[in-house]
Amino acid sequence: MxxxxxxxxxxxxxxxxxxxxxxxxxxxxxxxxxxxxxxxxxxxxxxxxxxxxxxxxxxxxxxxxxxxxxxxxxxxxxxxxxxxxxxxxxxxxxxxxxxxxxxxxxxxxxxxxxxxxxxxxxxxxxxxxIGKYRYRVMKHTLEFEDLPEEFDGFTITQISDIHSGSFDDKKKLEYGVDLINQQNSDIILFTGDLVNNQAKEMEPWMETFQRLKAPMGKYSILGNHDYGDYVAWPSEEAKAANMQRLYDIQEELGFRLLRNEHVKITRGGASIDLIGVENWGKGFAQHGDLPKATANLSDQSFKVLMSHDPSHFDEEVKKFSQFIHLTLSGHTHGMQFGIEIPGWIKWSPASLRYPKWAGLYEEMGRYLHVNRGFGFLAFPGRVGIWPEITVLTLKRK
Structure with missing residues (x-):
């Protein structure tokens, strides 16, 4: 005071x-x-x-x-x-x-x-x-020597951190969803935090997000906010019911929710492995189980991992026994505040907590992409760090 x-x-x-x-x-x-x-x-x-x-x-x-x-x-x-x-x-x-x-x-x-x-x-x-709905499409092309030829040119649209409980403008939200569809990617991957705290927050926006389309499917994982851990529930049964409703909403939205598991994405007779872990974060809940999610996968297969918190990459993924080519994360929002001038400066308070807080990183031959988030949380705005739709194109060297 x-x-x-x-x-x-x-x-x-x-x-x-x-x-x-x-x-x-x-x-x-x-x-x-x-x-x-x-x-x-x-x-x-x-x-x-x-x-x-x-x-x-x-x-x-x-x-x-x-x-x-x-x-x-x-x-x-x-x-x-x-x-x-x-x-x-x-x-x-x-x-x-x-x-x-x-x-x-x-x-x-x-x-x-x-x-x-x-x-x-x-x-x-x-x-x-204006800034909180100022959607930006960020495009990256990644080359891999061992990418199956059939996946040369394969496109991924990544979105993250929807935080549906914060939205207040349906028209602008619909513009963002339409912008995702306009990328015409082969697959859409959502890397967690569908809600702020409770599954019911998504109810008003169901019809809008059901419009998302991708020819080879839509896949998702859970973020730290999806578990309802930040709410004082009247009982464990109420919390479990909320969690089950969140699972049902994911299905109603057309997303295949991956919970410490993997699926094969097939194209032209070849396949890549898409892995999804539950939230694993340094300083946050660690429900993710990477060994379980990759069980029985071939060491030689091409792997894409969805893991909500980028700290998972440094703590476990980059030194994991199986080589994971690309990890997709979100979580940081870029703190919804910062300054980015390509080739000149890239700074946000998020950098004080997360060494890898936004954009594309490469270490030990492995790539990590941290999405800046589609929505917003607590502070209903974005200053210098705009809501992001990421398009990743995979190319064979």
Whole structure:
């Protein structure tokens, strides 16, 4: 609370200095702050994981929209205060300072602080209003010496982290689903987190996602949010019923759910092995069983693995006894915030937790692709890290 008060006091100083004669600006500042904190306080007092819905997301977005720009202002004005202190001390020692110890704040500094603060404010506002549905198709071509000739040119569309409980715009969601279909890939693979917490979150969007089509099938796995572990269920029976409903929804959507198992994808008399494990994450539940999922597979077969959490790749997959050519993951969302300029910079707070957090990686001859996610969670927006539809084309060297 003290830190929040400090942030607001400094922000108010910027407005007071930049607009010294405009009383309405100062009143509007405090009115806005009081409304934001009142709304957020009410939201936290009534919060429950079961109700992590668009309304909760709006509360989070308003809090972020208010605090991040104020932190920018704090940095500018606190820096100015350090300079004011040393300037006042120097002038006092020199005997040339009369009256107040600290020099007055400079209007230019406050105006500059407010201008810089406007950048994240507008960025976050864009992320909430537009960015969360700003779907991007990311395409990669991967070459393998041992890919069966019949699969040369085989295309995979990967989507991940739908988080259906967060959606609030059917028309924009339908656009995203249509964009997936427009890729005309041979197969669609969904790498987990269909819901935020409960299976019923998917019910309003069933018809939309049932439109997904792929000539060689649709396959899926579970993510950490799919198990209902973040909800206080009234009984184990209720939790089990929710889990069974999630399984049924996967089937109704036309997905073949792989739970520590594999299937053969056949084309022109040849085949590749598609493996799906349950969630396995460092610091998260580890339901995945890779030895079970790969039991009885030939060491020479070409293998594609779906594993929700990319930490599984570093912890187990890349050093697994069987060579797995390609692993598809999601989970990180790229933290829904960051900056990516191809060839220049690629950064997100997600990189502090996950060394492999978005895009394509290669290590020990094995590939990992981390999808940035189709949906969003908690913060109802995306800033610089857009929702992703991945198209992977497999080529034989």
């Amino acid at each position: 003290i830190f929040i008060a400090l942030i607001d006091w400094y922000s108010y100083q910027a407005f007071k200095t930049a607009f010294p004669s405009n009383t309405w600006v100062k009143v509007a500042y405090w009115a806005f702050s009081v409304l934001v904190y009142g709304y957020v306080a009410y939201g936290f007092l009534t919060f429950s994981r079961e109700a992590m819905s668009p309304s909760f997301g709006k509360m989070v977005s308003i809090l972020i929209l208010s605090l991040i720009p104020k932190l920018i202002v704090l940095a500018f004005l606190f820096g100015e205060d350090i300079l004011r202190f040393f300037s006042g001390a120097f002038q006092s020692l020199a005997g040339g300072r009369e009256g107040d110890f600290l020099p007055d704040r400079r209007k230019f500094i406050s105006q500059t602080a407010l201008a810089f603060a406007a950048v994240p404010f507008l960025g976050i506002l864009h992320g909430v209003l």
